[in-house]
Amino acid sequence: MEHIMDGRTCAEILERVRSRRPLVHHITNTVTINDCANITLCAGAAPVMAEAPEESAEMAAVAGALVLNIGTLSTAQVASMILAGRRANECGVPVVLDPVGAGATRMRTDAVLRILQEVDVAVLKGNAGEIGVLAGTGGTVRGVDSCGIAGDAVDAAVACARATGTVVSMTGATDVVTDGRRVLLVENGNPMMDRLSGTGCMAASVTGAFAAVEGDYVLSSAAALAAFGLAGERAAVGARGPYSFRTALFDELFSMAPEDLAAGARVRARHGV
Amino acid sequence: MEHIMDGRTCAEILERVRSRRPLVHHITNTVTINDCANITLCAGAAPVMAEAPEESAEMAAVAGALVLNIGTLSTAQVASMILAGRRANECGVPVVLDPVGAGATRMRTDAVLRILQEVDVAVLKGNAGEIGVLAGTGGTVRGVDSCGIAGDAVDAAVACARATGTVVSMTGATDVVTDGRRVLLVENGNPMMDRLSGTGCMAASVTGAFAAVEGDYVLSSAAALAAFGLAGERAAVGARGPYSFRTALFDELFSMAPEDLAAGARVRARHGV
Amino acid sequence: MEHIMDGRTCAEILERVRSRRPLVHHITNTVTINDCANITLCAGAAPVMAEAPEESAEMAAVAGALVLNIGTLSTAQVASMILAGRRANECGVPVVLDPVGAGATRMRTDAVLRILQEVDVAVLKGNAGEIGVLAGTGGTVRGVDSCGIAGDAVDAAVACARATGTVVSMTGATDVVTDGRRVLLVENGNPMMDRLSGTGCMAASVTGAFAAVEGDYVLSSAAALAAFGLAGERAAVGARGPYSFRTALFDELFSMAPEDLAAGARVRARHGV
Numbered sequence: 001m002e003h004i005m006d007g008r009t010c011a012e013i014l015e016r017v018r019s020r021r022p023l024v025h026h027i028t029n030t031v032t033i034n035d036c037a038n039i040t041l042c043a044g045a046a047p048v049m050a051e052a053p054e055e056s057a058e059m060a061a062v063a064g065a066l067v068l069n070i071g072t073l074s075t076a077q078v079a080s081m082i083l084a085g086r087r088a089n090e091c092g093v094p095v096v097l098d099p100v101g102a103g104a105t106r107m108r109t110d111a112v113l114r115i116l117q118e119v120d121v122a123v124l125k126g127n128a129g130e131i132g133v134l135a136g137t138g139g140t141v142r143g144v145d146s147c148g149i150a151g152d153a154v155d156a157a158v159a160c161a162r163a164t165g166t167v168v169s170m171t172g173a174t175d176v177v178t179d180g181r182r183v184l185l186v187e188n189g190n191p192m193m194d195r196l197s198g199t200g201c202m203a204a205s206v207t208g209a210f211a212a213v214e215g216d217y218v219l220s221s222a223a224a225l226a227a228f229g230l231a232g233e234r235a236a237v238g239a240r241g242p243y244s245f246r247t248a249l250f251d252e253l254f255s256m257a258p259e260d261l262a263a264g265a266r267v268r269a270r271h272g273v
Numbered sequence: 274m275e276h277i278m279d280g281r282t283c284a285e286i287l288e289r290v291r292s293r294r295p296l297v298h299h300i301t302n303t304v305t306i307n308d309c310a311n312i313t314l315c316a317g318a319a320p321v322m323a324e325a326p327e328e329s330a331e332m333a334a335v336a337g338a339l340v341l342n343i344g345t346l347s348t349a350q351v352a353s354m355i356l357a358g359r360r361a362n363e364c365g366v367p368v369v370l371d372p373v374g375a376g377a378t379r380m381r382t383d384a385v386l387r388i389l390q391e392v393d394v395a396v397l398k399g400n401a402g403e404i405g406v407l408a409g410t411g412g413t414v415r416g417v418d419s420c421g422i423a424g425d426a427v428d429a430a431v432a433c434a435r436a437t438g439t440v441v442s443m444t445g446a447t448d449v450v451t452d453g454r455r456v457l458l459v460e461n462g463n464p465m466m467d468r469l470s471g472t473g474c475m476a477a478s479v480t481g482a483f484a485a486v487e488g489d490y491v492l493s494s495a496a497a498l499a500a501f502g503l504a505g506e507r508a509a510v511g512a513r514g515p516y517s518f519r520t521a522l523f524d525e526l527f528s529m530a531p532e533d534l535a536a537g538a539r540v541r542a543r544h545g546v
Numbered sequence: 547m548e549h550i551m552d553g554r555t556c557a558e559i560l561e562r563v564r565s566r567r568p569l570v571h572h573i574t575n576t577v578t579i580n581d582c583a584n585i586t587l588c589a590g591a592a593p594v595m596a597e598a599p600e601e602s603a604e605m606a607a608v609a610g611a612l613v614l615n616i617g618t619l620s621t622a623q624v625a626s627m628i629l630a631g632r633r634a635n636e637c638g639v640p641v642v643l644d645p646v647g648a649g650a651t652r653m654r655t656d657a658v659l660r661i662l663q664e665v666d667v668a669v670l671k672g673n674a675g676e677i678g679v680l681a682g683t684g685g686t687v688r689g690v691d692s693c694g695i696a697g698d699a700v701d702a703a704v705a706c707a708r709a710t711g712t713v714v715s716m717t718g719a720t721d722v723v724t725d726g727r728r729v730l731l732v733e734n735g736n737p738m739m740d741r742l743s744g745t746g747c748m749a750a751s752v753t754g755a756f757a758a759v760e761g762d763y764v765l766s767s768a769a770a771l772a773a774f775g776l777a778g779e780r781a782a783v784g785a786r787g788p789y790s791f792r793t794a795l796f797d798e799l800f801s802m803a804p805e806d807l808a809a810g811a812r813v814r815a816r817h818g819v
Contacts, residue, residue, distance in 0.1 A: 023416045030303045030576045031583050031595050037304050037470040042515060047470065048374070048416030049304050052347045055378040062415070074598045101594070105601040142608070143569045143594030195800065197583040197593065241797025242588060251514025254468065296689045303576045310577050310743040315788060320743065321647070321689030322577050325620045328651040335688070524787025527741065 005184055007265035010223035011258035013214045018044035018258075022064025022212035024205060027051045027081050029071025029100065032198030036067070039202040042254040043227070045209035053080045057087035064212030066093055067204055068119075070111050071100040071144065078111045085119030094122035094211040097166075098204040102126065103133030103141035116164050122217050124160070125169040125204045128153055135160035144200075146172075154183060154270060167217040169225065171203055176270075177222045184222040187266035188229025190236040192245045199249075203228050206253075226265035231256060233264070278457055280538035283496035284531035286487045291317035291531075295337025295485035297478060300324045300354050302344025302373065305471030309340070312475040315527040316500070318482035326353045330360035337485030339366055340477055341392075343384050344373040344417065351384045358392030367395035367484040370439075371477040375399065376406030376414035389437050395490050397433065398442040398477045401426055408433035417473075419445075427456060427543060442494040444476055448502070449543075450495040457495040460539035461502025463509040465518045472522075476501050479526075499538035504529060506537070551730055553811035556769035557804035559760045564590035564804075568610025568758035570751060573597045573627050575617025575646065578744030582613070585748040588800040589773070591755035599626045603633035610758030612639055613750055614665075616657050617646040617690065624657045631665030640668035640757040643712075644750040648672065649679035649687035662710050668763050670706070671715040671750045674699055681706035690746075692718075700729060700816060715767040717749055721775070722816075723768040730768040733812035734775025736782040738791045745795075749774050752799075772811035777802060779810070 024040050026033070026049045033049060040047035050059040053076070060066045066088040068081045088095050097119075099112040112134060115121065124134070129146030132139020137159050138150025149156050154176050161168040161180035170176040175186035193199040207224040214220035235248035297313050299306070299322045306322060313320035323332040326349070333339045339361040341354045361368050370392075372385040385407060388394065397407070402419030405412020410432050411423025422429050427449050434441040434453035443449045448459035466472040480497040487493035508521035570586050572579070572595045579595060586593035596605040599622070606612045612634040614627045634641050643665075645658040658680060661667065670680070675692030678685020683705050684696025695702050700722050707714040707726035716722040721732035739745040753770040760766035781794035 025416070029595075031579050033304050034307065034470065034580065038515060041468060041470055046416055046418055048377070049302075049345055050374070050378065051345065052380060054348065055380040058378045058380075059416070072595055072597065075600065101596070104594070105596065105604045107598060107601040107604075143571070143592055143605070145592055195587060197580065197587055240794075241800040242584060243793040243796035247516040247520060247793060250516035254514040298689070306577050307580065307743065311788060314741060314743055319689055319691055321650070322575075322618055323647070323651065324618065325653060327621065328653040331651045331653075332689070520789040520793060521786075523789035527787040 005219055005222055005267045007262040009219060010226045010265040010267065011262035013210050013220055013223040014227055014261050015258045016213035017209050020213055021046050022209060023048055023062065024065050024067060024208045024212060025050065025059050025063035026067045027056060027077065027084060028067065028069035031071055032201040035198045035202055036205040038250055039253065040205045040209055042250050043206050043209040051077055051080050053083055056080045056084035060084040060088040060093060061091045063093050065096060065208035067096045067208040068115065069098040069100055069201055069204055070108060071201060073111055081115060082118045085115065089120045094217065095119055096123045096125060096204055096208045096211060097121045098201060099124065099126045099130045099134060101141060101144045102130045103139055104143055109133060121166045122211060123169055123207055123221050124164055124166040125207050127200060128170060128172050131160045131168060131170045132156045135163055158183065167221055169207060169221040171200060175225045177218055179218050182218050183270035184218060185268050185270050186222050186225045186229060188226045188233060190232040192236045192239060193232045196242045196246055222267050226267050227256060227261050228253065230261060230264040278492060278495055278540045280535040282492060283499045283538040284535035286483050286493055286496040287500055287534050288531045289486035290482050293486055294319050295482060296321060296335065297338050297340060297481045297485060298323065298332050298336035299340045300329060300350065300357060301340065301342035304344055305474040308471045308475055309478040311523055312526065313478045313482055315523050316479050316482045324350055324353050326356055329353045329357035333357040333361040333366060334364045336366050338369060338481035340369045340481040341388065342371040342373055342474055342477060343381060344474060346384055354388060355391045358388065362393045367490065368392055369396045369398060369477055369481045369484060370394045371474060372399045372403045372407060374414060374417045375403045376412055377416055382406060394439045395484060396442055396480055396494050397437055397439040398480050400473060401443060401445050404433045404441060404443045405429045408436055431456065440490040440494055442480060442498065444473060448498045450491055452491050455491050456543035457491060458541050458543050459495050459498045459502060461499045461506060463505040465509045465512060466505045469515045469519055495540050499540050500529060500534050501526065503534060503537040551765055551768055551813045553808040555765060556772045556811040557808035559756050559766055559769040560773055560807050561804045562759035563755050566759055567592050568755060569594055569608065570611050570613060570754045570758060571596065571605050571609035572613045573602060573623065573630060574613065574615035577617055578747040581744045581748055582751040584796055585799065586751045586755055588796050589752050589755040597623055597626050599629055602626045602630035606630040606634040606639060607637045609639050611642060611754035613642045613754040614661065615644040615646055615747055615750060616654060617747060619657055627661060628664045631661065635666045640763065641665055642669045642671060642750055642754045642757060643667045644747060645672045645676045645680060647687060647690045648676045649685055650689055655679060667712045668757060669715055669753055669767050670710055670712040671753050673746060674716060674718050677706045677714060677716045678702045681709055704729065713763040713767055715753060715771065717746060721771045723764055725764050728764050729816035730764060731814050731816050732768050732771045732775060734772045734779060736778040738782045738785060739778045742788045742792055768813050772813050773802060773807050774799065776807060776810040
């Protein structure tokens with residue numbers, strides 16, 4: 001695989017988010033909706049949350065990206081996601097899907113499969129368990145936590161990307177981003193991110209902000225995870241627990257200069273897929 | 274215009290909030306609902322959130338103020354807002370309306386116009402774009418952000434107050450509060466407030482708390498924005514980003530003594546309207 | 547009453563939460579749902595929120611505890627609570643009910659009575675006003691705040707436990723935990739906890755986490771309130787207001803070692819009931 005992504009490319013995408021300030025439309029869960037709005041602002045984009053079926057498609061049409069997150073899904077909400085997603089597709093607006101808890105209940109798995117069928121999803125961002133379930137290669141999800149995956153993580157991500165036709169962005173100690181052909185591994189991050197509810201959702205929001213300004217979604221997704229993970233690394237320094245960590249996480253992403261990301265991004269290509 | 278509001282008047286209203294601890298009933302969005310509850314507590318009032326149609330009017334009847342915020346509206350929620358708003362009107366409970374995103378989608382604009390038609394709104398608190406849209410003088414809203422207004426800001430606020438029959442409280446670098454005749458300008462605040470999601474919603478909650486204890490809603494609204502803005506000024510000192518700013522913002526409003534507000538409020542009358 | 551609970555027993559239950567990491571399923575309000583998720587994590591358990599009727603029972607079946615909180619109830623949500631609660635009963639999963647605002651509106655009182663009728667609730671955690679209302683001994687609730695109780699607090703808690711057949715966990719300056727026979731008094735806590743929205747909801751989440759690993763719900767509930775209250779005591783040291791207190795509250799519970807709880811828990815038996 002010839003493509004190598006360096007920190008400079010990540011920094012350039014971050015700079016574009018900051019200068020263009022894309023609107024990132026969310027249809028998301030009530031647990032972390034505030035975090036998603038604020039992390040979008042800290043990334044340099046403008047969040048909006050609108051899920052009523054009377055307006056979700058209208059809002060999607062003017063957005064830079066649409067983020068769908070099924071963390072507290074309802075049947076009505078999934079229907080509105082599909083309305084918004086289809087309109088986003090018509091308008092060339094990239095759609096990011098966070099399949100929170102897919103595999104934990106039948107409703108969640110079915111909702112994700114239905115959205116993938118009805119909407120052209122640009123990026124599917126999930127944890128290992130969720131991606132394993134959706135790849136059909138095997139994964140275990142308890143509640144909203146990944147409890148493991150069958151076989152190799154990269155293989156599962158690649159299989160899921162090929163099965164779904166999306167860019168898969170699989171978070172973990174090492175994040176795996178792949179379109180089924182190219183594979184990028186992102187090493188940024190800190191274990192404290194697992195002690196705070198919603199870091200996965202926040203990663204999807206940042207992924208949306210970056211997708212709004214970079215049409216190569218492998219690059220944009222890896223850059224988003226590098227930036228968010230680097231903020232996490234910096235925030236962990238001096239944190240006394242999950243909430244002082246949270247305060248620092250948002251502040252660090254907000255104050256991250258592109259040159260910080262250029263120097264701190266740890267993205268490498270995985271060869272031989 | 275003869276009326277001048279000094280810091281002492283602001284401080285007296287704050288003292289009344291603290292001593293009476295009015296119940297501020299919210300029907301509001303899921304993004305910032307927690308912020309709204311906590312900022313109401315920090316102002317010295319008691320928040321409650323109840324939007325089921327079976328109870329919203331009953332709760333409004335015993336409240337000191339009712340705050341309606343359409344940030345994540347649904348058709349059912351707007352219907353419940355109208356039920357609660359009418360009951361508030363019957364009981365002499367002031368209603369504050371935050372028209373979040375009016376102008377961004379047809380549903381939002383229509384919902385605000387319908388609430389204004391069905392409910393006697395005491396205070397309409399919005400950003401410049403929203404107020405311009407509702408005044409009919411021209412405004413642009415993208416997502417939930419103001420993207421500008423046609424013509425002079427004070428003229429738009431005055432036109433909106435006259436068109437809607439409400440006190441308009443228009444937030445911005447300088448806040449404009451007017452009943453269409455008197456105009457007060459509030460200079461308190463800090464640009465960091467725009468980097469945090471929900472400061473507009475929080476301003477509406479504080480406006481509700483102040484309206485519950487002062488029947489001159491021009492005065493109460495200006496005092497609320499002065500107090501909230503002063504907390505923002507103080508919080509910005511030493512903040513490292515939006516989340517350390519947020520922590521300090523709530524703490525500053527909580528610990529603000531009336532004499533602090535008397536000294537720090539920057540409210541002036543605009544002559545010649 | 548012979549049973550005395552010492553700090554060592556509290557610490558052992560906390561240790562079990564940390565080592566087993568039970569899944570705590572919530573159907574809860576939108577105001578404090580994020581706080582509930584994060585406090586559950588800080589206690590050492592795994593939160594999940596799932597309220598759609600299509601999945602709430604399925605999720606309850608695999609949980610270690612189910613927490614029901616009516617803070618922003620709807621008719622549909624209460625129906626889903628009952629579905630999930632019944633399934634939890636079938637599976638031996640303890641159910642914790644937080645009757646937020648019972649007594650403030652007819653809908654809230656009725657919802658609690660209906661849940662108590664349809665579901666075998668293990669622990670009913672409320673403030674004094676709510677418990678007085680549900681005991682039928684008299685209590686006053688304004689919005690979601692307790693405004694007092696008729697007669698003695700312990701008597702009301704005991705009466706409520708006997709009337710409902712649950713363990714009652716009544717929070718206040720001194721918490722009262724009783725099954726109608728044994729009575730434990732928990733002295734941990736700090737007045738700052740009343741200045742922050744959602745500490746009652748958080749207490750219910752921690753109660754759920756502890757109930758998941760200790761089948762004597764008098765002991766588990768008292769231990770949960772001791773741990774949460776001790777975190778509050780420690781967090782109040784150096785807090786400048788409700789939000790710096792909040793940050794410290796979560797961090798303190800997260801970093802609380804079992805030996806800290808063994809030394810700091812202040813639980814005593816009340817004799818002669």
